Amino acid sequence: MEPVAIPQSIDDPIHILLWSADEIVPFMVSMLTGMLIDQFIPGLVLGFIAVKFYRRFRDNRPDGYTLHALYWLGLLPSRAQTIPNPYIRRFLP
Secondary structure, rough: OOOOOOOOOOOOEEOOOOOOOOOOHHHHHHHHHHHHHOOOOHHHHHHHHHHHHHHHHHHOOOOOOHHHHEEEEEEEOOOOOOOOOOOOOOOOO
């Protein structure tokens, strides 16, 4: 029986250009903001800095931390029946 090579990056997130899908959000927000206020180059620089800080923030926390924080703050919209309102802190029977 021959050994089968298993790829090491099978569970990695989707990459767009240089960043993963969740890292591109701060870059795109700062770039688009720079375009709207006619400051494109400073927006790009701010985007690279934002990605650097976001990557440092994300690497020190478990997977899914950002989505959990967005849910806890009430910023993650969901129509699911099983996800309770994040602002309800105490459940009564």
